Amino acid sequence: MCAVRVAVRVTVTLVVVLSQVSCSSSGLRKVSQILGFDWKNCGQPDAPAVLKTLTVSPDPISIPGELTAAASGSTSVELSAPLALNVTLEKEVAGFWVKIPCLEELGSCHYSDACDVLNQLIPPGQDCPEPLHTYGLPCRCPFKAGSYSLPQSDFYLPYMDLPYWLTNGNYRVQGVLGSQGKELGCLKIALSLHSD
Numbered sequence: 001m002c003a004v005r006v007a008v009r010v011t012v013t014l015v016v017v018l019s020q021v022s023c024s025s026s027g028l029r030k031v032s033q034i035l036g037f038d039w040k041n042c043g044q045p046d047a048p049a050v051l052k053t054l055t056v057s058p059d060p061i062s063i064p065g066e067l068t069a070a071a072s073g074s075t076s077v078e079l080s081a082p083l084a085l086n087v088t089l090e091k092e093v094a095g096f097w098v099k100i101p102c103l104e105e106l107g108s109c110h111y112s113d114a115c116d117v118l119n120q121l122i123p124p125g126q127d128c129p130e131p132l133h134t135y136g137l138p139c140r141c142p143f144k145a146g147s148y149s150l151p152q153s154d155f156y157l158p159y160m161d162l163p164y165w166l167t168n169g170n171y172r173v174q175g176v177l178g179s180q181g182k183e184l185g186c187l188k189i190a191l192s193l194h195s196d
């Protein structure tokens, strides 16, 4: 009787453990392709910060895989802390664009200081990641007024776990940068995600 009870308990524990394992592994999906990457500025014609060029290839981009990108942009004002960033992420569902809420710092989120986010990703004192370092491009605030350009560079995209809610489909992202109540720039990106 006692042995049966222990066996039952072990079985229940195993089932619980196994179901948690399978839940967490199905909760993180492997994205294999990004298709139809496109972008545009969406700020006022006289916005201080603009992206001038951005080319990304190949299409589709595979993950993991190689990606080639080049970019240039300019800002007529220094971009310094605090730099507000409002991100809006939308997904196309049955022909309509549906806003995805902010979930665990991803989705449609408001960041009160993008400089702070950059400092967390790349701690001050540390070299900027390649290829920025090679070209002497900054990766933390302040970004001085001026023009910036990244020559064509290769990047390797490693396997990444994306949140479970980032399912196959068409997405568009808008980012609005502001400081002291003034809009500094706006960028819109469109892409499709496909994973088998």
Ligand SMILES: *[C@@H]1O[C@H](CO)[C@@H](O)[C@H](O)[C@H]1NC(C)=O
Pocket: 084, 085, 086, 110, 176, 177, 178, 179, 181, 182, 183
């Ligand atoms: C971000 O959104 C908040 C709330 O809607 C708004 O008050 C703020 O002005 C926005 N900031 C930018 C930079 O768009």
